[in-house]
Amino acid sequence: MMNSSYSDFKLTFVKRVLAISVLVSILTLFFGQALPNPSAQALDRNGSDSSTTDTFRFEAEWTHLQELPRSYSIINDVNASSGALALLNPTASGQSVTYNVIIPEPGTYEITVGLKTGNDRGRFQFSIDGDDFGAVQEGYSVIPACEQRVVATTVTFYTPGEKAFTFSIIGRDRQSFGYALALDYIDLTPRIGFASELSQQALTQLSQPDVTAAADGLWEQYGVASTGVTLRWKVFTPPDPGPHPAVIVLHGGGFKAGDAGPDSVSKDLAAAGFLALSTEYRLAPPHTPMNEANHGFVGQDSVIPVDDGHYPAQNLDVQMAIRAARADARCNGLVYGVGGSAGASHVLYAMATGAAGDDQFDLGVSLSPPAKYEDVAWLQEPCVPDETCPQSTIENYLGIATGAALRNLLQISTASPTTYITSSLPPFFFLYSDHDASALETYQRTALTNALQAAGKTESTAATPEIGKYKQLLVATGEGKYHAFQFWSLPIDLVSGSPLTKDVIITWLQAGPPVPTATPTPTPAATITPTPTATPTSTPTATPNSTPVAPSITLQPGNKSVKEGASATFRVTAVGDAPLTYQWRKNGSDIADATGSSYTTPPTVATDNNSLFSVVITNAAGSVISNDAKLIVRTAPTITAPPVNQRVSAGQTATFSVTASGTTPLTYQWRKNRINITNATRRTYTTPPTTIADHGSTYSVVVTNSVGSATSNNARLSVR
Numbered sequence: 001m002m003n004s005s006y007s008d009f010k011l012t013f014v015k016r017v018l019a020i021s022v023l024v025s026i027l028t029l030f031f032g033q034a035l036p037n038p039s040a041q042a043l044d045r046n047g048s049d050s051s052t053t054d055t056f057r058f059e060a061e062w063t064h065l066q067e068l069p070r071s072y073s074i075i076n077d078v079n080a081s082s083g084a085l086a087l088l089n090p091t092a093s094g095q096s097v098t099y100n101v102i103i104p105e106p107g108t109y110e111i112t113v114g115l116k117t118g119n120d121r122g123r124f125q126f127s128i129d130g131d132d133f134g135a136v137q138e139g140y141s142v143i144p145a146c147e148q149r150v151v152a153t154t155v156t157f158y159t160p161g162e163k164a165f166t167f168s169i170i171g172r173d174r175q176s177f178g179y180a181l182a183l184d185y186i187d188l189t190p191r192i193g194f195a196s197e198l199s200q201q202a203l204t205q206l207s208q209p210d211v212t213a214a215a216d217g218l219w220e221q222y223g224v225a226s227t228g229v230t231l232r233w234k235v236f237t238p239p240d241p242g243p244h245p246a247v248i249v250l251h252g253g254g255f256k257a258g259d260a261g262p263d264s265v266s267k268d269l270a271a272a273g274f275l276a277l278s279t280e281y282r283l284a285p286p287h288t289p290m291n292e293a294n295h296g297f298v299g300q301d302s303v304i305p306v307d308d309g310h311y312p313a314q315n316l317d318v319q320m321a322i323r324a325a326r327a328d329a330r331c332n333g334l335v336y337g338v339g340g341s342a343g344a345s346h347v348l349y350a351m352a353t354g355a356a357g358d359d360q361f362d363l364g365v366s367l368s369p370p371a372k373y374e375d376v377a378w379l380q381e382p383c384v385p386d387e388t389c390p391q392s393t394i395e396n397y398l399g400i401a402t403g404a405a406l407r408n409l410l411q412i413s414t415a416s417p418t419t420y421i422t423s424s425l426p427p428f429f430f431l432y433s434d435h436d437a438s439a440l441e442t443y444q445r446t447a448l449t450n451a452l453q454a455a456g457k458t459e460s461t462a463a464t465p466e467i468g469k470y471k472q473l474l475v476a477t478g479e480g481k482y483h484a485f486q487f488w489s490l491p492i493d494l495v496s497g498s499p500l501t502k503d504v505i506i507t508w509l510q511a512g513p514p515v516p517t518a519t520p521t522p523t524p525a526a527t528i529t530p531t532p533t534a535t536p537t538s539t540p541t542a543t544p545n546s547t548p549v550a551p552s553i554t555l556q557p558g559n560k561s562v563k564e565g566a567s568a569t570f571r572v573t574a575v576g577d578a579p580l581t582y583q584w585r586k587n588g589s590d591i592a593d594a595t596g597s598s599y600t601t602p603p604t605v606a607t608d609n610n611s612l613f614s615v616v617i618t619n620a621a622g623s624v625i626s627n628d629a630k631l632i633v634r635t636a637p638t639i640t641a642p643p644v645n646q647r648v649s650a651g652q653t654a655t656f657s658v659t660a661s662g663t664t665p666l667t668y669q670w671r672k673n674r675i676n677i678t679n680a681t682r683r684t685y686t687t688p689p690t691t692i693a694d695h696g697s698t699y700s701v702v703v704t705n706s707v708g709s710a711t712s713n714n715a716r717l718s719v720r
Contacts, residue, residue: 055190058101060086060114060183066098066164067655067684077116079146080184085116088169088181093122093479094664095179096168096683099186103157107190110216111152111165114184117141122172122179123480126151129164130682135264136486139181140173146184153216153263156292170664171480174494217263217278222324223317225282227307229290230298231317234260234278236270243332246275246325247509248318248361252341252368252484254388255314255397256284262485265338265502272506275330281317281346282309284397310399311415318346319359326358336509337361340484341388344369344430345417348448351428352420362513363465365505366430368440368484370394371448372418374409378443385667385704387437387481418451425457427465429508431501433475434559434630437483441474441559449555463504464511471508474559474627475501481664548621551576557613557629563707564606564635571598572626574617583616601631609633636708637662643699643715650692650719657684658712660703669702687717695719 061074061084071089088097103109111126111133121139125132133152157163165186169179217234224230238244247269251258259280266276282300283290287309291299300307307313318337325335337347344366354360372378373394383389391405398415400408413419430448432441449459452470460469475482476493488505491498555573562568574580574597584594591599599613612628641659648654660666670680677685685699698714 056104056188057081058099058186058188059084060099060185063186064100066100067657067686069095069097071095072097075182077146077182077184080116081114082185085182085184088167088183090122090169090179093169093171093179094666096166097181097183098164098166100162101165101186101188102162103160103188105160106157108154108156109152110150110189111155112148112150112187112189114187115139115147115149116144116182116184117147118144118180118182119176120178120180121176122169122181124167124181125170125486127166127168128152128155130166135262135489136170136480136482138173138490140176142175148187150264153261153267154259171478173491174478175496217266222277222279223320224298225307225313225317225320227300228298228303229282229300229307230295231282231320232260232280232295233321234263234266236263236266236276236278237330238270238273238275240273242275242330244273244275244330245334245336245362245509245512246277246328246331247336247338248277248279248321248325250279250281250318250337250339250343250346252339252343253283253289254393255342256287256309256393257289258283258342259289262340262488265485265488268488268502269338269506269509272510274336274509275325275328277321277325279318279321281321282307282313284309284314284399308399311397314342315346315349315353318350319354322350322354322359322361334362334512336363336365338365338367338505338509339369340367340488342370344484345371348417348428348430349420351426352417352422356426360426362426363509364426364428365509366428367488368432368436369417369430369444369448370438370440371416371430371444372451373416374412375443375447376406376409378439378447379405381439381443384438384665386665387483390438418448421451421455421457423456423468425452425455425470427460427467427469427471427513428452428457429465429471429473429505431473431475431487431505433477433482433487435477435480435482435632437481439561440483442561445472445474446555446558453554463507465508465514467514473501473504548577548619549575550622551580551617551619551624553617553624553626556627557615559630559632561632561634562604564633565603567601567603568631569598569600570613570615570629572615572617573597574624576617576619577621579619581618583618585614585616587612588614604631604633606633606635609635632663634663634705634707635661637666637703637705637710639703639710639712642712643701645716645718647718647720648690651689653687653689654717655684655686656699656701656715658701658703659683660710662703662710663705663707665705667704669704671700671702673697674700690717690719692719 059082069088073087075085075087076083077085117139119142123136123138125136126134133155137149167181169181172179217236219232219234221230222233249266251261261278263278266278269276285308287300291301300309322335325331326333337350339347347364347366348369348371351361351364379391381390394412395402395405398412432445434441457470460466460471473492475487477487477490478494488502490501492501492504551574553572553574557570557572560568582595582597584591584599608631611631613631614628615626617624637660639658639660643656643658646654668681668683670677670685694717697717700714701712703710
């Protein structure tokens, strides 16, 4: 039921929408700002108008903008919900559009958008008040189509009012002709309002695992930690009754943050025939999500002493979840793990330390896993804005004093999944993107591969799990930053028609654990049949030994990321009959005198960015060519469009903006009269209502990335 406050969000002029859209376009041309949308249209689940239903629609073409992007316009489209679309058409990634959306009342919502795809569309990330939600969305399609996309499955607002909904262009498909984003509408569908009496009803459902999960999932309690903290998962079931293999989905968040899920991943797995469980676990400080009103009965701050979720608490929770899933009547006894970032690390840890048939995953998939925490080079990697900082993250996870990680490497190694990898590890599939966060693809991918090979595991290239083998995939994402579940729905590479990453993973899981009994059975029979004399006769494998063994690569060169002016070193490991010769190539052309098993570039320049390096290894039996390794050259920020002077009347606000280039992500800090302004960290800054005292003030901005910073000129504010 909606209360009377909802009436402020209803439209009484639906039949005049087209006329309003035309008026908006005219006002945009004259005033440079779209018409504010003080109300949202209430829709029922079928999209028709209703005064008693609970979905709120904000038409993009006349929802209030935080600022008007230069490449923003309203276009007519007969297939759009109100006959028009809001089009952001930038010439490069990095631009965004922000809508001021009014949340009607506290509660939990699913957020969907109407999207017009096409062959000139880009990829975008959705965020609310600066926090990213959901996976990166792909706008490119060969044939244009109007689609509805879920951009955030579960978002809880504790206060009503205006929120900043931002759509940021972060890249594009290789085949796309542009970076455009065409939005039709934004829909808010309330779930459970935790500020209402329904919260108690929701909590009572936690102890009823026999209730069938709905399409939006059902919260259940799977266990209680030794400290008394309650632990839950959200259940997504396939259409048929089952039982089914269970998949525990573990979120990321630097071991200290994140909500159970992502639910979009669990929904994909349920649709593929798995009992999918978006699973929460205790978190390291500040462990905010585990203390919020929608967590459940007992949070980490509710127990005495406070449960700080340091190692090994999180791993114990995962093991508890595995046992609970295996004993669940809806599960067929097989339990798999799929995790991203910190959750990916927990998947591998449970596989390496658990007991088969008990608290060990039968199959595991890890997207962007930190695996060897004590890797010194990784710990010393400079912190990058908006990315997890390796050293401080590991220190917080283990409860080590700030700055003390390098003095406690032995203690850190006890928490590392790679410490426990042995030849008995179940089939394991790990993935990184070639534009991953926190240098994971550079350091952790190599460390994990080395640990697996040292344990006697070999790499599988099959589409299904194999005994004694691991599978890995470096997802080629193109420009942008793609970490963990952010590349779940993207193609595995930049080749047109390639399968989606999630489809490759799901196919691998659907095959199930390989059966070990079929292979050993014929082997003893073949050994016993020949007489002892016959065996030595065939043993002198003179024929194979006399045939040269062609080279094969056991460790591919990895992508490198360096600052402009630094050198990058690529390495390869290969086996085969000696002598092996090497010839390194850059973008397909041989590099002079680059004939060793490693190659170090000259000092890099900006034009070296995205260059591809490979190596041809040759012996008498043949040759093999390595995979391409990409070189990323990080460049310092450059301000291409500085803020300009503004003139306003007293009581009005003034907006300053800046455009900068350089390696993303870029961070911004606005200053007034050379003093930092609190919370002014976006590409644009809008002042509070001005007074005469503000006349003559100067505003500037410092733009920073992992390489350096640039400071804009001063823009002067004149107040009349």
